[in-house]
């Protein structure tokens with residue numbers, strides 16, 4: 001099962017504070033920019049593939065104690081990435097689990 005996830009060396013979601021440490025060597029996780037009340041299209045765009053820009057991305061939300069992260073896999077080119085989420089973003093995506101993001 002774990003072979004489907006890139007070897008990041010371990011992200012345990014226990015950041016001491018909400019401030020992302022830029023250039024942290026051990027983490028491959030990216031951050032994203034949408035807000036908790038952004039339009040669904042912006043949320044979808046934030047999850048879109050960075051390699052081929054496809055919006056056809058399969059994602060799985062991982063919710064931590066406070067923040068979360070989302071594992072994205074591009075259905076077009078197969079690129080995988082992990083995006084760190086703030087609590088607002090985590091909440092927003094958790095709401096979207098029930099209603100699929102509509103990618104126009």
Ligand SMILES: [Zn+2]
Pocket residue numbers: 049050051052053054074075076077078079
């Ligand atoms: Zn892609």
